[in-house]
Structure formats: structure tokens, C-alpha cells
Amino acid sequence: MMLSRRTALMAGIGLAAPLAAPRVVRAQPWPGRAIRVTVPYSPGGGTDVFTRVLAEGLHGVLGQSLIIENRIGANGVVGSQAVSRAEPDGYNLAVVTNTHTMNRYAMPSVPFDAVADFTPITLLSRFPMVLAVSGTTGVRDLPGLIAYGKANPGRLSFGSSEAATSYAGNEFARQAGLKMEEIAYRGGAPLMNDVVAGNLPVGWTSILSAGPYFTNERVRILAVTTRDRSALLPDVPSVREAGLPDYEFAGWYGMLGPAGLSPQIAETMNAAIVKAMAIPQYETRFRELGADMKTLGPRDFAAHLRAENSRWNEAAKAGLIKPLQ
Incomplete structure (x- = not known):
């Protein structure tokens, strides 16, 4: 049977069959997996x-x-x-x-x-950092630590374990007018072990790292670095409250x-x-x-x-x- 000219032309350009619908790609809502x-x-x-x-x-x-x-x-x-x-x-x-x-x-x-x-x-x-001192120092509060440091220039060192605690200790020494040697540790745990043992007079660490030592009689937590006291240590003053009004670090x-x-x-x-x-x-x-x-x-x-x-x-x-x- 002969095709009409119109039908043949449509078949030749692909119009005899229905056109395929365009594919729509939808973005998967986030999160779609772990x-x-x-x-x-x-x-x-x-x-x-x-x-x-x-x-x-x-x-x-x-x-x-x-x-x-x-x-x-x-x-x-x-x-x-x-x-x-x-x-x-x-x-x-x-x-x-x-x-x-x-x-x-x-x-x-x-x-x-x-x-x-x-x-x-x-x-x-x-969260606050904390200032911890060894019980062997005999220091009971922040003013006592500052007085001891001024009476014994160069004999008071502090431990740090990374950049944050390094800054906390050095800024404290600057504001208190103390000359303190910094001793670097590889972590908060060995630092606090030396404070407990009396090998390190002062240590700076996070409040979470200091947690196991809150009730240890060989360690005293003298102050927290934040502007206000921490709910975890409500009886411990902030550094600014205890004598350095311009000190604040979190x-x-x-x-x-x-x-x-x-x-x-x-x-x-x-x-x-x-x-x-x-x-x-x-x-x-x-x-x-x-x-x-x-x-x-x-x-x-x-x-x-x-x-x-x-x-x-x-x-x-x-x-x-x-x-x-």
C-alpha cells in the first residue's frame, strides 16, 4: 500500500512515534544516608x-x-x-x-x-579551662599563687598541652606580672598526673580533663577561665573574680x-x-x-x-x- 506524502515525511523525521518525555532529576533530600x-x-x-x-x-x-x-x-x-x-x-x-x-x-x-x-x-x-595547682605548693587560692610567684621569681612553672592551654597560662602570667616557665606536655592526662605527683606546681587544662581530679586532695582547682563560674564547679571562682578583672578565656x-x-x-x-x-x-x-x-x-x-x-x-x-x- 502506498503511503501518503505527509505520512512518509513525518516518519522520515521521527514524528510518527510519540516523543519521549524529558527526564526530570530531583535532588535527594538531605540527609539521605549516614x-x-x-x-x-x-x-x-x-x-x-x-x-x-x-x-x-x-x-x-x-x-x-x-x-x-x-x-x-x-x-x-x-x-x-x-x-x-x-x-x-x-x-x-x-x-x-x-x-x-x-x-x-x-x-x-x-x-x-x-x-x-x-x-x-x-x-x-x-567551656572553661581550669587552673590547677599541686597540693605540695601549699597554695590555697589565686591571690596566694600570685603572691608566691612574686616572692619566688622564676621558680614557678606551669604546664600546657596545646595552644589553648599555652595561651591560658601565658596570658595569666602576663596579667599577674609573673615570670613563669612553660612546660609543654603531649596531653592533659600526663600533665595532670605530674600535678598530682607534685612534679609540676601549676597546670592549665580543660574542665573535662580536670573532672577526675575535682575531689583529689593532692590537687586544688583554683579558678576557671570563663567570665562566670562553671556549674560543674560552683564553689570555684573565675580568674577575673579572684583578682584579675581583665582575664577571660573560653x-x-x-x-x-x-x-x-x-x-x-x-x-x-x-x-x-x-x-x-x-x-x-x-x-x-x-x-x-x-x-x-x-x-x-x-x-x-x-x-x-x-x-x-x-x-x-x-x-x-x-x-x-x-x-x-
């Missing part, structure tokens, strides 16, 4: 414990597991570097401390920019993603964190860890990181952060 969270510090440490509690709460809010990976090395640099190089898809995040911004001023080189190479998500909590935990992370993902995770931390059972556990529960979202956390970076730059120029060996 999220890996890097902790650049040892298992069982303060950052690790805090992050694991947070992960429990976030599992119920997000409906996805958070896999905690401890990547240890170079004062937190190894783990942070891995996240800085990860895909910015929301499935590779990190929980860091204030050493994240301090490291570039305490180390010969750091293979990333602590501000530009990351996306701020949430400042999770601030450590912090914060969640970051790689640079280029979607603002929507950052905001979604921040909202989930705020919700998880408000769940009564987790709020109680966070407060037991010394958390102040005062979070900052992506925009305010970004401003905080920039301010921290400027502060440590000036501190390093003034010699208040001892270079790590």
Missing part, C-alpha cells in the same frame, strides 16, 4: 564524648546515623585536613575546638586555612563542613542541633559535660571564627602562644 563526623582528637577525650552525645540526639532528629571517626594527629590538623578536602555534600563534617583557629600560630605550617577552607555550621558550646566546640557546603544544608543541620540539644535527656547530659548551651548558627559562627583568628594572630605576635614542638 553522616560521617570526624573528631580530630582521641577517643574518650572531651571533644569525643561531647560529639557522641550530640550524635545520639541528632539520630532521632535527622533520622540518620552519625558515624564518629577519630582521626588523630598534629594537634587536630590531620582530621581537619581530611574534612577540608572532602566533597561538600553534607556527609563529611567535623567537630573541632578552638585549637582549630590557633594551630596556624602555634605550628610551623598548617595545610589549610582554618576560616576560608571550611563552612561554619554551629558553635556548639563554650574553649569551644564547633561543627564545620568543607568549603562550598550548601547554606541550606548548614542551616538544616544547625536547626537539628538546636533541637537535639533541647531534648531533656540530652540537655542534662550536655550540662553534666560543662556545656553552656549557647549555640551560634552559621552566620554568627563565621563571625566568631574570624574574630578568633584575629585574636590569635595578635596573641602570637605578643608571644602568648608557645610554638608546638
